[in-house]
Each structure stands twice: as C-alpha cells, then as structure tokens.
Amino acid sequence: MGKPTGFLEYPREETIERKPLQRLKDWKEYTEKQPEDMLKRQAARCMDCGTPFCHIGIEINGAASGCPINNLIPEWNDLVYRGKWKEALDRLLKTNNFPEFTGRVCPAPCEGSCTVELAGPAVTIKNIEKAIIDKGFENGWIQPRIPHKRTGKKIAIVGSGPAGLAAADQLNQAGHSVTVYERADKVGGLLTYGIPNMKLDKDVVERRVKLLRQEGIDFILNTEVGKDITSEELKNQFDSIILCTGAQKQRDLILQGREAEGVHFAMNYLTQATKRLLNIEVSEPLIDAEGKHVIVIGGGDTGADCVATALRQKCKSVVQFGKHPKLPDVRSDANMWPEQPNIFTMDYAYEEATAQYGHDPREYSVQTKKLVSDQNGRLKELHTVQMQRTSDDAGNLVFEEIPGSEKIWPADLVFIAIGFEGTELPVLKEFGVEHKNNKVDAKHGDYRTNIDGVFAAGDSRRGQSLIVWAIQEGRDCARQVDLSLMGSTVLP
Ligand SMILES: Cc1cc2nc3c(=O)[nH]c(=O)nc-3n(C[C@H](O)[C@H](O)[C@H](O)COP(=O)(O)OP(=O)(O)OC[C@H]3O[C@@H](n4cnc5c(N)ncnc54)[C@H](O)[C@@H]3O)c2cc1C
Ligand code: SF4
Missing domain, CATH: 1.10.1060.10 (Alpha-helical ferredoxin)
Known part of the structure; x- marks a missing residue:
C-alpha cells in the first residue's frame, strides 16, 4: 500500500x-x-x-x-x-x-x-x-510481441471491434493464426466509427492495430461475411470462428414525419463525421450541422456524442431530448455503493454546449409527437410534449403527458439516438446460429453457439454495452476457443 x-x-x-x-x-x-x-x-x-x-x-x-x-x-x-x-x-x-x-x-x-x-x-x-x-x-516499453511458435490452428474472427480485437490478440499470443474479417474500410468497430475523435483519437486506435498486425494478425477489410464471403468458405478454411459482429442494429423512431429530409440515425452522422475527419470518401449524402438547428432525440451517450459533433460543425443551436427525468445529484437509496452511481453528471458535450450557449442542452421527460417538413419535404420543426412519471392503481410506473405542455421547436436536423435493437441477423442466418431477443444465443463464460466450432462474443452476444465488457468477452472467449482446439489452455 x-x-x-x-x-x-x-x-x-x-x-x-x-x-x-x-x-x-x-x-x-x-x-x-x-x-x-x-x-x-x-x-x-x-x-x-x-x-x-x-x-x-x-x-x-x-x-x-x-x-x-x-x-x-x-x-x-x-x-x-x-x-x-x-x-x-x-x-x-x-x-x-x-x-x-x-x-x-x-x-x-x-x-x-x-x-x-x-x-x-x-x-x-x-x-x-x-x-x-x-x-x-x-517510453517505448510497448513493443510487438511476436509469438515464437505457431500451433498450425487457424481462427477467423468476424468483426474488428474491441471484442474481436481482444480475442484476436489473445489467440495470436497463444500461437494460433488469426484472420479478422471486417466489412468497414478500417479496423476498430465502434472504436473507430462510433466514438468520436475528441473522446478517443483515431491515431490511438491505429497505433494498436499496427502493433497487432506486426504481431502477425491478418486483417481483411471491406469484406462482409455472408455477402462477400460465405460461412461455408470460412468453415472450410478455419478451425474455429468467432462472431464479434456487435449490436449496431439501430432502433428507429416510428413517428409522423419520420421520412422528412434532415432526419438521420445518430450512428450514420457520427460515422460520417469521423470519415470526413480522416479524409475518407463519403459515398452517402453529406450530413453537416453548420448553421442548423439540431435536435438529438435520445438522452444517452450516443446522443451526447452527436451534441459534441454538431457543436464542432458550428450548428446554430442544439438540444437533446431524454424521456427520463433529470437524475439526482447524489445516489438514491435504491442505488447504493458498490453499484455504479446513477447520478447527474456533466459529460464533455454538455460542458461544451453550456460554454457555447450559456445553458445545458438537455431537456428532460420529453416525448416527441411529430416531425413537420416544408413543401419540399425538408424538416422544419418538431413537436413535443412534457411527460410526468406516476404510478397506476396497481403501483406500476406509467408515463403521462402533462396537458398544455406542447411545444414546437425549430429543427433542420434531427438525430435519432434512442438505442440499438441488437445484433444484425443476416450474418447469423448465414451461419445457422440461433438467437434470442436480437442477441446470439450463447452463454457468458462458454460462448459456444449451436453450430460446432462457431463462438460469439461482445455486443453481438450481450447486446449494446461497453468496451470493457467487449474486451472481457473477447479474452474469455479466446480461452474457450484455445481449450476446445488444444484440450488445455495457456490463456488466462
Ligand atoms: C456512439 C457510441 C459511443 C460509445 N461510447 C462508448 C464509451 O465512451 N465507452 C464505452 O465503454 N463504450 C462506448 N460505446 C459502446 C462500445 O463502443 C461497444 O459496446 C463496443 O464497441 C462493442 O464492441 P464489439 O467488438 O462487440 O462490437 P463493435 O465495436 O460494434 O464492432 C463490431 C464490428 O463488426 C463488424 N461487422 C458486423 N457484421 C459484419 C460482417 N457480417 N462481416 C464483417 N464485419 C462485420 C462491424 O462493421 C464492426 O466493425 C459507445 C457506443 C456508441 C454507439
Ligand atoms: S476499492 Fe478503491 S481504495 Fe480499495 S483497493 Fe480499490 S482503488 Fe484502492
């Protein structure tokens, strides 16, 4: 001590x-x-x-x-x-x-x-x-660790987010030959296209990827498994396969006016902003917040990243709607140590918006009612109502509209950041892998799917979560794969 x-x-x-x-x-x-x-x-x-x-x-x-x-x-x-x-x-x-x-x-x-x-x-x-x-x-203490011996076993990992990278690192160090397939043009999953540069510099991700390449991991980019290469081809070439495809199926907003021009998924916006920063060609129409009234629907971290991105693009105004009330300043009795505190915090994006406009951009307990566009189909305003939380006769929590609290907001751009439904199913179908509630059906700690030799780890198995959980699952799954291939394992 x-x-x-x-x-x-x-x-x-x-x-x-x-x-x-x-x-x-x-x-x-x-x-x-x-x-x-x-x-x-x-x-x-x-x-x-x-x-x-x-x-x-x-x-x-x-x-x-x-x-x-x-x-x-x-x-x-x-x-x-x-x-x-x-x-x-x-x-x-x-x-x-x-x-x-x-x-x-x-x-x-x-x-x-x-x-x-x-x-x-x-x-x-x-x-x-x-x-x-x-x-x-x-200080140069981090150097490539090139494995001295190879086992002759070959492993394919689908998806290069933190779960795929952690599994690849562990299995490569155990002496297996690892190939990572990634449909994007860069390695990293949400580390690269998701989390903005001001939170995690893409040079930091690139530095690690370079190291992993030097250590012998093969990355095949711009290749969607199930489309550009079949599951049969992978099964024929590899001894084991790990699905680390994430949980990036975005939840949509079913709402009047959703089709208006100017309404986008948060992830499309964030991915495009990073591509533009990295000077990578963007094939889709440009989404730029400069001079625009921006509204982010969804009170979570992805929404906060949209706020920070819009501010850097010099938006005219930005607000973020959350459906829950403001969190308390201190832990409630239902959220005691050693639980993760569920309290009000000022994320980087909110500090920035407050410094720029003099007020916090968050609006609480807001329900969006409809989106309205002009005669050309371009978004022009958004209609909301305030909600209150009460309970019904049986004691169940219910949300009710507060009469008279309707409001109209000017809006040129709306970003939908209301969460993710789960993993994308076509690739699971391709492998014949079973799923429940949009997650791969595989147990934590075991990671085996119903298909022999096919494992799953990270958000694809757990649902949208955290980098640290993705690393945990990638490491732990690598151990199970090593055990299944070698009969014993050297991995922690
Ligand atoms: C905007 C945003 C901000 C976040 N910020 C944080 C944060 O600050 N801290 C934190 O801890 N967590 C954060 N998260 C969550 C975190 O990024 C994820 O939990 C984590 O990246 C999950 O890792 P993963 O490897 O399971 O999946 P992902 O990172 O989603 O990677 C999956 C990869 O699989 C690829 N893929 C999918 N299907 C195929 C296919 N068929 N063929 C080839 N490749 C395929 C995808 O292109 C993707 O690159 C954030 C999430 C978002 C969306
Ligand atoms: S709980 Fe806090 S004080 Fe105790 S060992 Fe961990 S970091 Fe140190």
Whole structure:
C-alpha cells in the first residue's frame, strides 16, 4: 500500500480538461495529459483494500460494479505512488489488452465501487490507468510481441471491434493464426466509427492495430461475411470462428414525419463525421450541422456524442431530448455503493454546449409527437410534449403527458439516438446460429453457439454495452476457443 493515510490527506483531483471553448475549435481529445505529481497523489489515496471492490467485476441491477476485466488496481496504484511505472504497466497488461481505450472512454465502474467512495470521492483509477499505458508507449516499453511458435490452428474472427480485437490478440499470443474479417474500410468497430475523435483519437486506435498486425494478425477489410464471403468458405478454411459482429442494429423512431429530409440515425452522422475527419470518401449524402438547428432525440451517450459533433460543425443551436427525468445529484437509496452511481453528471458535450450557449442542452421527460417538413419535404420543426412519471392503481410506473405542455421547436436536423435493437441477423442466418431477443444465443463464460466450432462474443452476444465488457468477452472467449482446439489452455 502506497501511503496509509493518503485518502485522509489528499482530496480527489478531477481530470484536467482543455477549456471547452478552446477545444470546440478542433477535433482533438478533450482531456489534457495529467501531471505526474497529481497522479501519484491520487494513487496514494488507494487503501489497498483487503477486498478491493474496485476490481470485483460483477453485475448488480444490470450494471457493472467493479472492473469487468478484474484489473489489478490496488497493485498498480501502489506502484504508481512509488514511481515504478514500468512495473505498473506489467501489472496492467496482465488483465487488459487495450488500456489506452478503457483509460480514455470507460465509464469506470471501478470508481463507482471504490471503497473510498463510502466516505468521499473515489480514487481516480481511470486517469491512473491512462497515464500508465500512455507512458508505456512514450517510453517505448510497448513493443510487438511476436509469438515464437505457431500451433498450425487457424481462427477467423468476424468483426474488428474491441471484442474481436481482444480475442484476436489473445489467440495470436497463444500461437494460433488469426484472420479478422471486417466489412468497414478500417479496423476498430465502434472504436473507430462510433466514438468520436475528441473522446478517443483515431491515431490511438491505429497505433494498436499496427502493433497487432506486426504481431502477425491478418486483417481483411471491406469484406462482409455472408455477402462477400460465405460461412461455408470460412468453415472450410478455419478451425474455429468467432462472431464479434456487435449490436449496431439501430432502433428507429416510428413517428409522423419520420421520412422528412434532415432526419438521420445518430450512428450514420457520427460515422460520417469521423470519415470526413480522416479524409475518407463519403459515398452517402453529406450530413453537416453548420448553421442548423439540431435536435438529438435520445438522452444517452450516443446522443451526447452527436451534441459534441454538431457543436464542432458550428450548428446554430442544439438540444437533446431524454424521456427520463433529470437524475439526482447524489445516489438514491435504491442505488447504493458498490453499484455504479446513477447520478447527474456533466459529460464533455454538455460542458461544451453550456460554454457555447450559456445553458445545458438537455431537456428532460420529453416525448416527441411529430416531425413537420416544408413543401419540399425538408424538416422544419418538431413537436413535443412534457411527460410526468406516476404510478397506476396497481403501483406500476406509467408515463403521462402533462396537458398544455406542447411545444414546437425549430429543427433542420434531427438525430435519432434512442438505442440499438441488437445484433444484425443476416450474418447469423448465414451461419445457422440461433438467437434470442436480437442477441446470439450463447452463454457468458462458454460462448459456444449451436453450430460446432462457431463462438460469439461482445455486443453481438450481450447486446449494446461497453468496451470493457467487449474486451472481457473477447479474452474469455479466446480461452474457450484455445481449450476446445488444444484440450488445455495457456490463456488466462
Ligand atoms: C456512439 C457510441 C459511443 C460509445 N461510447 C462508448 C464509451 O465512451 N465507452 C464505452 O465503454 N463504450 C462506448 N460505446 C459502446 C462500445 O463502443 C461497444 O459496446 C463496443 O464497441 C462493442 O464492441 P464489439 O467488438 O462487440 O462490437 P463493435 O465495436 O460494434 O464492432 C463490431 C464490428 O463488426 C463488424 N461487422 C458486423 N457484421 C459484419 C460482417 N457480417 N462481416 C464483417 N464485419 C462485420 C462491424 O462493421 C464492426 O466493425 C459507445 C457506443 C456508441 C454507439
Ligand atoms: S476499492 Fe478503491 S481504495 Fe480499495 S483497493 Fe480499490 S482503488 Fe484502492
């Protein structure tokens, strides 16, 4: 343990960010490099708990509590406090293939379950994780690890998001020959086309992909399995196949006026914005928020990313509608430690919108009633009503419209960000893989589908989730594949 009295002596120091109005001028990451003395002070706050709830990685009420990949957090906190960065990196890489992704964009369930949170604000675990891996790259400690021996077994992975990449990394290190098929023109899944550059710089993703290529993983891009190559061809060429196709089937808004020109799925907008940033040709009609009134329907993180993107494109105004009421400032009695806190926070996008327009762009408990277009079919306004949450006679939660609360909003662009239905089914059909509720029917911890030699991991199995869960499933599934091919496994 670093400093026994650290948590009593030092307050939590929050992530240092670039000034909102400044960062709106570019697409670079919104956080700054955190000073080393601050990180050491924060590491000193760790109590090295006997039962470190930060790394338990269990689900309570459907949300992660503690780190799903069981990062050895107290160990690397202690090492950082003592200035032993290289040793901290060794510990970090034991459990996490890609800390440079989680250190930037994980919602950090580890912090929500940190024991210090019982008496005050948690240890800033995520910042410490990011600093360890960034230092690893800066100092040249991260080098390609080329496996010395090959087993002769061949594995195909469909989809190159964090689940596919984690599985590929593990299986390649176990000596198998791994080929990753990806329908997009770049590797990374939602790490590349989904999460905006200001949260996760695409150079950071590219740097990891380069390393994986150097280590021997083969990536085949612009190739949709089930369309450009059949399941039979894959089965003939490979000993095992892992489906890591994500859960990107977008939920649509069934509403009067939905067909208006100017209404788009959030993912199409975010993907296009990243392509434009990377100077990749966009074949679809341009979606640009410059000078436009933008409305984002959906109160989640994808919606927040749309707000931040529209601000950088210099929109005229932006609002984000959520159907739920504003969250409380502190945990409610139904959301106690060590659960992930379900409380009001100011995400980067909201800080930026507030700095730009003087108010938070979020509108709560809003129901969209209809979209109205002009005589040319172009969107011009959106009609809403305020909702209230009550309960019926049987005590069930019901949402009711508040009479007289109707409102008309000017709108040139609407982004639909109301979640994802699940994985795309054609590829599952192609393999004859069974599914339930738009998820591949395979058990967590086992990952086998009903088809021999075909496994599934990540969002395609779990439903739209988090990068850290995708990494957990990719690693764990790799272990099962190795076990099934070799009869025993060297993988954790
Ligand atoms: C806008 C947005 C922002 C997010 N922000 C965060 C965040 O800040 N933090 C966080 O932890 N999580 C975030 N998430 C969630 C996170 O990105 C996902 O949970 C994670 O990427 C899932 O990983 P995956 O590998 O299972 O699937 P994905 O990342 O979805 O990758 C699946 C890949 O499979 C490919 N594919 C699909 N079908 C085929 C086929 N037939 N042939 C070939 N390739 C195919 C797809 O093109 C895609 O590249 C965000 C999600 C979205 C949408
Ligand atoms: S729960 Fe918090 S204080 Fe305890 S070991 Fe983990 S990071 Fe340290």
